[in-house]
Amino acid sequence: MGFFSNFFSASMDDPVDIEPFKIDETKIKGVVSKNTLGTKSNEYRNYLSINTKCLRIALSLRQRTMGKASEITDRSIEENPIGYYFALVESNLRKLSNSLTEIGTVLTLMSVGGSDIDDTMGEALKRASQIFGVATESGTDTTGLSPEEKILAYSETHKIALEKLQDLHQAGCQMEMPDRSLRKDCNEMLSFLREELETAKRLFG
Numbered sequence: 368m369g370f371f372s373n374f375f376s377a378s379m380d381d382p383v384d385i386e387p388f389k390i391d392e393t394k395i396k397g398v399v400s401k402n403t404l405g406t407k408s409n410e411y412r413n414y415l416s417i418n419t420k421c422l423r424i425a426l427s428l429r430q431r432t433m434g435k436a437s438e439i440t441d442r443s444i445e446e447n448p449i450g451y452y453f454a455l456v457e458s459n460l461r462k463l464s465n466s467l468t469e470i471g472t473v474l475t476l477m478s479v480g481g482s483d484i485d486d487t488m489g490e491a492l493k494r495a496s497q498i499f500g501v502a503t504e505s506g507t508d509t510t511g512l513s514p515e516e517k518i519l520a521y522s523e524t525h526k527i528a529l530e531k532l533q534d535l536h537q538a539g540c541q542m543e544m545p546d547r548s549l550r551k552d553c554n555e556m557l558s559f560l561r562e563e564l565e566t567a568k569r570l571f572g
Contacts, residue, residue, distance in 0.1 A: 392522035394572050395470070414566045415467065421559035422460040428552055429453040449549075452542065456535050456556070459528045466507065466525040473517050529567050536560050 412523035433450030509517045521572040539557050 391560040392519050392526060395522040395525055396518050398494060410566065410570065414563065415464070416568060417559055417563045417566060418464050420458060421556055421563055422457065422464060422482060424552060424556040424559065425453055425457040425460055426551065428556060429457050431549070448547070449542070452538065454536070456539070456560070458534070459531045459535065462524055464545075465533065466521045466528065469507075470518055470521045470525070473514050473521070526571075529571075530566070534566060 429450060432453055433447060447521060507520050509520050512520060539553065539560070542553065544553055
C-alpha cells in the first residue's frame with residue numbers, strides 16, 4: 368500500500384489495526400456449506416447485509432469523486448487518488464459479494480442434485496444480481512471445473528478480496544478527505560467495512 372502513503376497522511380477518527388487474515392479456502396467452503404443448512408445463518412445474512420450497505424456507500428463515493436466512469440486509468444490514479452481509492456474499495460466489495468453468491472449457488476445446486484450446474488447458475492446469478500444490484504461476475508474463471516473445484520476457486524477470490532479490503536481499510540483510516548461531507552460518508556463506509564472484516568474473521572478466520 369505504498370502508493371497511498373504519498374497521498375493519505377492525516378489520520379481519521381478511531382483508526383483500527385485489524386490483524387491480517389489467515390483464511391483457508393476449504394474453511395470458507397465448510398462454513399458456507401454449514402450456513403446453507405442453517406448453522407450461523409443469522410451471522411451469515413448479517414455479513415451479506417453489511418457488505419451491501421458498504422457497497423452502496425462506496426459506489427456513491429466513487430461516483431462523487433470519479434463521476435460515473437468506473438474504469439481506473441493511469442491518469443485517474445495520478446490526478447484523482449481519492450476517486451481511485453473508492454473505486455478499489457467498490458471493486459473488491461463486489462468481488463466479495465459475488466464470490467459468496469456464487470459459492471452459495473453451487474452448494475445449493477449440489478444439495479438438490481442439480482445436473483446442469485453452469486446453466487442453472489447463470490439463471491440464479493441473474494436473479495441475485497437483480498436483488499443485490501451488483502454484477503454477477505466475480506472475476507473468477509471456472510470454465511471446465513467441477514462443482515467442488517468451482518467452490519474452491521470462488522473461495523480463493525473471496526479470500527483475496529478480503530485481504531485487499533483489509534489493506535484498503537487501513538489506508539482509509541489514514542486518508543485526508545478534501546471536504547466534510549466526503550469525510551462523513553467515508554467514515555461511515557469504513558465503519559461498515561470494519562464490521563464486515565471483523566465478521567469475516569469470525570466466520571472464516
